[in-house]
Amino acid sequence: MDIKQMLEERKRFNDYIDNCKFETPEEVARLFKEYTNLIWDKKLVGLCYDFYTDDIVIHREGGVTAIGYEGVIAATLSFMASFPNLKFQFLDIFAEGNPEDGYRFGQSLYYVGENNGYSSYGEPTGKTMSPDDNLCLGLCECLVKKVEGRWKIVEEWLVRSGDALEEIMTKDKTEEESVAISAELEVEA
Amino acid sequence: MMICNKYSDEIKVLRRSIEANTFSDIEAVRSFIRDYTKLVYDFKMIGLIYDYYDKNIIYRKENRLTITGVENLVFDILELLATFPDMTVDLESIIVSGDVDSGYKVWRRMRYHGTNTNHTKFGAPTNKELGDGCLGLSMMFLNKVDGSWKVTEEHNPISYSYIRDVCTAE
Numbered sequence: 170m171d172i173k174q175m176l177e178e179r180k181r182f183n184d185y186i187d188n189c190k191f192e193t194p195e196e197v198a199r200l201f202k203e204y205t206n207l208i209w210d211k212k213l214v215g216l217c218y219d220f221y222t223d224d225i226v227i228h229r230e231g232g233v234t235a236i237g238y239e240g241v242i243a244a245t246l247s248f249m250a251s252f253p254n255l256k257f258q259f260l261d262i263f264a265e266g267n268p269e270d271g272y273r274f275g276q277s278l279y280y281v282g283e284n285n286g287y288s289s290y291g292e293p294t295g296k297t298m299s300p301d302d303n304l305c306l307g308l309c310e311c312l313v314k315k316v317e318g319r320w321k322i323v324e325e326w327l328v329r330s331g332d333a334l335e336e337i338m339t340k341d342k343t344e345e346e347s348v349a350i351s352a353e354l355e356v357e358a
Numbered sequence: 359m360m361i362c363n364k365y366s367d368e369i370k371v372l373r374r375s376i377e378a379n380t381f382s383d384i385e386a387v388r389s390f391i392r393d394y395t396k397l398v399y400d401f402k403m404i405g406l407i408y409d410y411y412d413k414n415i416i417y418r419k420e421n422r423l424t425i426t427g428v429e430n431l432v433f434d435i436l437e438l439l440a441t442f443p444d445m446t447v448d449l450e451s452i453i454v455s456g457d458v459d460s461g462y463k464v465w466r467r468m469r470y471h472g473t474n475t476n477h478t479k480f481g482a483p484t485n486k487e488l489g490d491g492c493l494g495l496s497m498m499f500l501n502k503v504d505g506s507w508k509v510t511e512e513h514n515p516i517s518y519s520y521i522r523d524v525c526t527a528e
Binding site: 172175176179207211212213214215216217218219221222223238239242243246247249250253254285286287288289292316317319321 | 359360361362363365366369397401402403404405406408409413428429432433436437439440441443444475476477478479482
């Protein structure tokens with residue numbers, strides 16, 4: 170997709186989101202699929218403000234809970250900077266609910282990209298998550314309700330393939346380093 | 359009012375403003391630069407770089423570094439914003455020269471503010487702030503490319519050693 174096509178697609182997604190009435194679960198699922206694409210693939214990180222609340226609660230794997238929109242922005246930028254060409258390969262998204270009680274949706278996707286930026290694991294490794302290696306799966310569930318007259322994600326549950334990400338973002342040991350580690354282990358034994 | 363709603367509304371207003379901008383005169387360009395800078399840096403709308411930078415942009419930075427191509431520029435700005443996720447930019451001065459027929463030259467004097475709360479090439483987050491010391495000066499060349507206004511070249515050195523110090527643990 171060239172830049173012109175990308176901007177056309179972006180406009181279509183933006184238009185759909187701006188005009189969505191939130192009347193059916195199908196509309197909600199489509200909206201959040203396109204919204205996810207705009208934030209991550211099209212790098213419009215500021216759109217997080219549209220559907221997150223100030224005190225959003227995000228539950229992560231390992232019992233970690235984050236509260237607040239600032240953390241959402243910081244974590245999004247950090248992950249994106251580690252994989253600057255990151256794309257989301259959607260497997261599925263679907264919702265249930267109604268305009269009165271709100272909606273709940275679940276989505277499943279693979280991350281595709283190359284670790285070309287620094288991360289908490291250190292310098293870029295250049296290792297890739299390719300479209301067909303199904304390496305790093307990410308699932309999230311979101312609770313969507315009307316807050317102060319606007320549709321908002323008020324709670325999110327998110328699990329990413331942490332070990333796969335760690336493997337991608339950690340440099341392989343050189344042969345010399347591996348030999349040194351083996352030697353150390355032998356000495357300890 | 360919820361802060362997220364306030365920011366969401368501000369982003370919508372600024373996006374409408376830049377989309378409606380015709381670059382008809384110097385004041386229109388000045389207004390565009392003000393709105394666009396706030397969208398990209400303060401509001402993290404990094405993807406808008408694709409709209410207004412030419413795909414073959416030449417972006418000259420500090421220390422002999424030159425970035426070529428819009429994709430690489432997006433990655434570069436993304437890295438800066440990820441380093442300081444709460445970054446805001448004060449635009450202290452904008453100088454514009456040129457006209458709608460021959461294109462515009464734009465000068466920006468900026469002051470970057472933010473806190474290092476993410477990992478960088480210098481190590482773990484330091485939680486140190488940029489304070490008032492991070493000056494950025496930029497010269498941009500705005501021209502019509504295939505009917506759309508695009509930055510075709512920019513010179514934008516940033517206080518690299520200052521950023522390195524802020525991102526390096528004591």
